[in-house]
Amino acid sequence: MVDREGSRALEQVVGQDESGRLCLIGGRCDSCGEIRYPYRELCPIDLGEMRRHALSGHGVVYEAVLVALAPSGFQAPYWVGYVDMAEGVRVFAPLAVAEGAPEPKHGDRVRVEFHSFGDGTDQFVRPVFHQR
Numbered sequence: 001m002v003d004r005e006g007s008r009a010l011e012q013v014v015g016q017d018e019s020g021r022l023c024l025i026g027g028r029c030d031s032c033g034e035i036r037y038p039y040r041e042l043c044p045i046d047l048g049e050m051r052r053h054a055l056s057g058h059g060v061v062y063e064a065v066l067v068a069l070a071p072s073g074f075q076a077p078y079w080v081g082y083v084d085m086a087e088g089v090r091v092f093a094p095l096a097v098a099e100g101a102p103e104p105k106h107g108d109r110v111r112v113e114f115h116s117f118g119d120g121t122d123q124f125v126r127p128v129f130h131q132r
Contacts, residue, residue, distance in 0.1 A: 013025065013038050013126075013127065014114060014125050014126070014127065015052065015054070017054040018054070022114045022125065023054045023055060023057060023112075024037065024054070024055040024057065024085075024091065024112060024127055025038070025039050025052050025053070025054060025055070026038065026039055026052075026053045026054075026055050026087065026089055027039040027040055027041075027043075027050035027051065027052060027053055028050060028051055028053035029043035029045065029046065029048045029049075029050050030048050030049050030050070030051060031043065031046050031048030031049075032045050032046050032048060034046075034050075035053060035087045035088060035089055036050065036089060037055065037085070037087075037089040037090075037091055039052055039053075053087075055085055055086075055087055055089070056085065056086045056087065057111055057112040058085070058086045058109070058110075058111050058112075058132075059083040059084050059085040059086060059091070059109075059110055059111075059112075059129070060083065060084050060107060060108065060109055060110070061081055061082075061083055061084075061095070061104050061105065061106055061107065061108040061110055061129075062081070062082040062083065062084050062090060062106060063081055063082045063106060064079055064080070064081035064082075064095055064103070064104040064105065064106075064108075065079070065080060065081060066078075066079055066103070067079070067080055078094060079094065079095040079096075079097050079103075079104055080092065080093065080094050080095060081093070081095045081104060081129070083095075083110055083129050091127070093112075093126070093127045093128060093129055094126070094127075094128045094129070095110070095128070095129050095130075095131075096113070096128050096129065096130045096131075097131070098131075101131065104131065108131055109131070109132045110129040110130060110131055110132060111129065111130055111132050112127045112128070112129055112130075113127075113128055113129075113130055114126065114127060114128070115128045
């Protein structure tokens with residue numbers, strides 16, 4: 001990814017696990033074991049050093065909402081929501097809903113996939129949660 005203003009936030013969210021697959025990157029505290037997302041250098045609980053920690057990619061929908069009026073560059077309607085990850089952190093991200101599938105709701109099990117977006121010169125990868 002080309003380094004430019006604003007791109008570092010995306011790099012902190014998406015990374016690669018030990019096998020080279022894309023994953024969400026959080027942090028795990030060396031001292032207390034606290035897991036946070038996105039990654040940060042110091043633990044907010046005890047100020048211990050945090051290490052990068054690949055999240056499993058599996059979670060449960062906490063809340064979902066249909067966006068009817070999209071900002072520039074996006075096409076409405078689309079779903080977004082909060083997902084409680086298996087590691088105990090909550091992530092806000094788009095929710096993929098196949099045509100004709102039921103609307104996402106609290107308690108639905110989801111898994112993360114990574115989609116490219118942007119134009120030809122500015123390509124980014126973002127997490128999108130799919131129903132399992």
